[in-house]
Amino acid sequence: MSLALEKSSGNCGEATSLRILFAGELWNGSDSYAYVRALRRAGHSVTAIESANFMPTGWRSKWLRGLRRFLEPWLIAEYERELIDMARHLSPQLFIGFKANYVTPAAMHAIKETGAVAINVYPDVSFMAHGPRLPKTLPLYDWVFTTKTFGLKDLESTLGVRSASFFPPAYDPEVHTIVALDSADQALYQADVSFVGTWQLKNEQLLSALQTAAPNATIKIWGGDWHKATAPNLRSAIQHKTVLGLEYSKCVRASRINLSPMRDRQVGASSGDLITHRTFAMPACGGFMLHERTPEITDYFIEGKECALYSDTDDFIAKARYYLEHEYERARVAEAGRARALRSGYSVDARVQEVLSRFEIIAAQKRRSSGVSESDDPFNRGTG
Template sequence: MKVLFVGDDWVGSNARSLADGFQQAGHEVVVIDTTAVTLPARLSPPWVYSKFAHRRAPWDVEALHRRIDEAAREFAPDLLFAFKAVHLDQRRLLAAPAGLRVHYSPDDVSNPYNTSPDYLAHEREWDLVVTTKTHNVAELEARGARRVKFVRSAYDPALHYVSARRTVRRHLVGFIGAVRPDRQDLLISLAREHRGDMLLRGPGWRRVRALWQTGADVGGAVYGGDFSAAVAAVTANLVLLNSDNRDTHTCRTFEVPAAGGLFVGPRTGEHAELLADESECFLFDSPAELREILRRCTKYPEQVAKVAEAGHRRIVTGHHRYVDRAREIVDALA
């Protein structure tokens, strides 16, 4: 098929990886980058406008739609694929000439933060709505979505791979992800306990005052090869979920083992389906159980290395790449 892919195109973006997945699956893909609308530069006029008006800058939205319209007329796509395009003009987006129209959301579509009134008013006009949350399927159907497809998150072999360490030091425990209230207290507590043996990477952690005197290795967001190198520097890589999305798995569920990291995460049904507890990963229900896992990592490093290797094999041989998800979506359209 000819696919006009509307989504963020920065390096490390899940949208970019999925667009590449469609190309790798044999389709002809043209990407229209939405980053200027979805992630305006901090303190720029569009960013300031969005904070006060609580919507995206109309001049950027208009410029983006002109690009989409022009590309659709020239390219004549069989499929218009929109990756979380809730901030765009839905009527205009759906009017772009294309054979089929698919909207994909990587987040909980019952969380108002991940939708917009305009998107909700036109949701049932999409030929297919794709979600990565099992609980969203029935909710989307109840809202009148024409057709719904559940696919899991994925990893990108170009970004998530076994990497050599860039530091001599190896941290006992680490987490790569943004600051969130539902994970902050646990990670601050672990940083106080493990100090320099803990690594934190992601947006916002440098601004958390409680971490400043812990001695933990704290840094900003990492993507691509930098992500894989950070995973390689940690024995126990925490995979923590987003309670606002009611996550039962996340992108890190696949990215951490794909990069060769030991998966240590909450015990959910999906995690238990994807990886075998204690032989391919370590799952926990409480902070006390997590701390016991970390003690085992300290006491039995050779055993946990074998668990990490088994988890890596399970994920990379299990059809969990973005190209596999692209094929699932195309199969649903067929």
């Protein structure tokens, strides 16, 4: 399948670029930005509008956060106006909301009035834990992709949404790749065990238990909210910084073991994570992944050959000790995990093709219902 939509009329072999309006985060290393870049690699014109341009996310002081909460209705209204104005200006064929929890129902109605097919890609555990707008806007999309298998049941039971399907998270080939490490990178990121992610109590307890059992092991913890940790033996491990973009890849490559625990169940969700972004990103970086055992992880990677799995704290400690002592086996698993990620279509480019295929199906259905001839539409490839 071609990466770009081919014209059914005009010069043979020409590719037509879709006009896509995209609502999502654009920070370096975000899953959302990976989709934007993959769509552009596929030859499409993507206008991306980020809510952070209207609602500052970097304000740290309590006073500024309080001011943002007070101003939020007006900030969201500005964001809404920008989305509506851009949609009316562009007349996009496709609107993609990546999570898009600040998009309002009014903006959704206005965007769809331009004739755009609206698709949401939803990467999180719960549809109910990220503000009051999502439960109102998700039913307005023509299709919702969820990266959680249990998300399909949750969508229908909580929001009545049935026009939905599952696909797994993905790695970004521009970011999650083999990166050469210099001496400064090694000094900054080298560790026996690394964890990159937001604080959760269970992750703190897991890493604290490992540090107690293996006091000479070098542990490094990167991510937000780790000021909440109370374990004294993790004070030197917590870096109080995040790693983004290629720095994430360097961190994974420099660590002998990369921990991949799953997020707990949230309000409105029937399950916690069973697979997540790091399930695919870590192997793609060429790192050794020690992943929490779930019913789904072995659908994607073979235990003991392409990843390692742990079931509980004792098992985690035992596996960490084993693989720290078996360098050759650890390297072999990391190499096989990367090869599996590359050959099995786990990249964001493959996910984008699924989004574009769904767009074509919905667009064709809308043309038929409106009486527009398939041959009259320059974006038709004959997909029904």
